[in-house]
Amino acid sequence: MTEWRIPLCDLDYNSAEEAAVADVLQRRWLTMGAEVEAFESEFAGSCGSKHAIAVCNGTAALHLAMLALGIGSGDEVIQPAINFVAAANVTIAAGATPIFADITSLEEPRVDPERVQELVTPRTKAVVTMHYGGYLTGIDEILGICARNHLGLIEDACHAVGASYSGLQASALDGRAAGSLGDIGCFSFFSNKNLAVGEGGMITTSNDGFAEKARLLRSHGMTTLTWDRHRGHASSYDVLCHGYNYRLDEIRAALGRVQLRKLEANNRRREELVSLYRDRLAELSGWIPVFRRSTCGTANHLMVIVAPEDAARTRALQALKSARIQTSLHYPCIADFSAFRGLRGDQLEKSRIFARRAITLPLFPGMAPSQVEEVCEVIKGTCL
Numbered sequence: 513m514t515e516w517r518i519p520l521c522d523l524d525y526n527s528a529e530e531a532a533v534a535d536v537l538q539r540r541w542l543t544m545g546a547e548v549e550a551f552e553s554e555f556a557g558s559c560g561s562k563h564a565i566a567v568c569n570g571t572a573a574l575h576l577a578m579l580a581l582g583i584g585s586g587d588e589v590i591q592p593a594i595n596f597v598a599a600a601n602v603t604i605a606a607g608a609t610p611i612f613a614d615i616t617s618l619e620e621p622r623v624d625p626e627r628v629q630e631l632v633t634p635r636t637k638a639v640v641t642m643h644y645g646g647y648l649t650g651i652d653e654i655l656g657i658c659a660r661n662h663l664g665l666i667e668d669a670c671h672a673v674g675a676s677y678s679g680l681q682a683s684a685l686d687g688r689a690a691g692s693l694g695d696i697g698c699f700s701f702f703s704n705k706n707l708a709v710g711e712g713g714m715i716t717t718s719n720d721g722f723a724e725k726a727r728l729l730r731s732h733g734m735t736t737l738t739w740d741r742h743r744g745h746a747s748s749y750d751v752l753c754h755g756y757n758y759r760l761d762e763i764r765a766a767l768g769r770v771q772l773r774k775l776e777a778n779n780r781r782r783e784e785l786v787s788l789y790r791d792r793l794a795e796l797s798g799w800i801p802v803f804r805r806s807t808c809g810t811a812n813h814l815m816v817i818v819a820p821e822d823a824a825r826t827r828a829l830q831a832l833k834s835a836r837i838q839t840s841l842h843y844p845c846i847a848d849f850s851a852f853r854g855l856r857g858d859q860l861e862k863s864r865i866f867a868r869r870a871i872t873l874p875l876f877p878g879m880a881p882s883q884v885e886e887v888c889e890v891i892k893g894t895c896l
């Protein structure tokens with residue numbers, strides 16, 4: 513395996529996480545209990561959502577969001593073609609059809625509101641929007657389309673933990689956090705996310721009905737939990753619907769609580785690094801750092817640049833690899849995966865160009881400014 517000199521991401525873990533895990537082990541209760549409850553209420557508070565429901569990963573969160581909104585057979589769910597494949601996969605798992613919409617531009621690889629509106633049919637039940645890189649740009653327009661067409665809105669907020677909205681014009685959305693903007697918000701705490709526990713996720717909503725449905729489905733549709741029975745709150749249970757085991761455990765919830773306390777400072781650190789990146793890359797003509805003009809609020813999850821042409825990207829990728837700097841691609845165009853070919857949908861011209869030209873550069877709170885400079889120098893060296 514290659515030893516990266518500058519990795520794509522790195523955990524901010526120290527003795528605080530170790531102590532939190534040791535505490536859980538000492539209390540000898542490992543499955544969903546007091547830590548999960550505390551993590552949920554702290555997370556709900558940080559998002560300004562009435563409910564937060566912890567789950568075992570972000571994909572489970574998206575799946576339960578689909579089911580809570582009543583999405584099923586015959587329904588269509590409009591969503592971005594540039595996204596991690598999870599939302600599309602769980603749309604199929606729910607029995608519905610994903611309809612992929614193109615991105616707005618290479619600079620703003622978010623789902624294009626105009627395309628979303630054009631793709632609405634009587635079968636459309638909901639829209640999934642993904643806050644690419646953590647940016648909340650365009651959420652106001654998507655909310656408008658959902659309201660006018662009576663569609664549910666699921667936020668795939670996996671990149672956006674800790675982001676809050678600030679619009680160009682004053683609006684009711686100002687100050688509202690990712691996950692509290694649509695009907696249901698979905699978060700992932702996978703190890704490369706801004707808040708990392710290994711495998712974990714969260715659903716946020718202020719709708720009591722959606723929350724109740726998601727909570728039931730998280731644990732087999734059962735009316736009581738082992739935790740309730742352990743505390744003598746219940747001795748039996750009924751099963752109200754056909755659910756899953758999508759629960760989070762105490763160790764990961766304890767890690768999540770520590771990470772939540774570090775989130776604000778770490779997101780600020782990401783912001784400083786991104787602004788240094790933008791500054792150093794500004795002189796490269798034709799290269800576009802995504803969302804460089806956005807002021808809508810972001811969690812700065814990713815540092816992505818778009819090359820002026822395919823060959824320039826290939827040259828940069830080779831040079832970065834030789835310098836042992838790790839890169840990634842967020843994301844290939846989902847409609848081009850074998851399992852998703854042949855669906856009705858948009859032309860996806862911009863999504864396909866984006867997937868050929870985008871590069872995700874290293875970004876993590878512990879990254880040194882000198883490392884940012886180094887990455888930028890390597891890219892510049894390929895543009896002479």
Ligand SMILES: *Cc1c(COP(=O)(O)O)cnc(C)c1O
Pocket residue numbers: 569570571572595596598599642668670671699700701702711712713
């Ligand atoms: C990470 C991620 C997911 C999936 O989350 P898991 O916890 O890995 O299941 C879904 N969508 C986006 C945008 C992500 O970044």
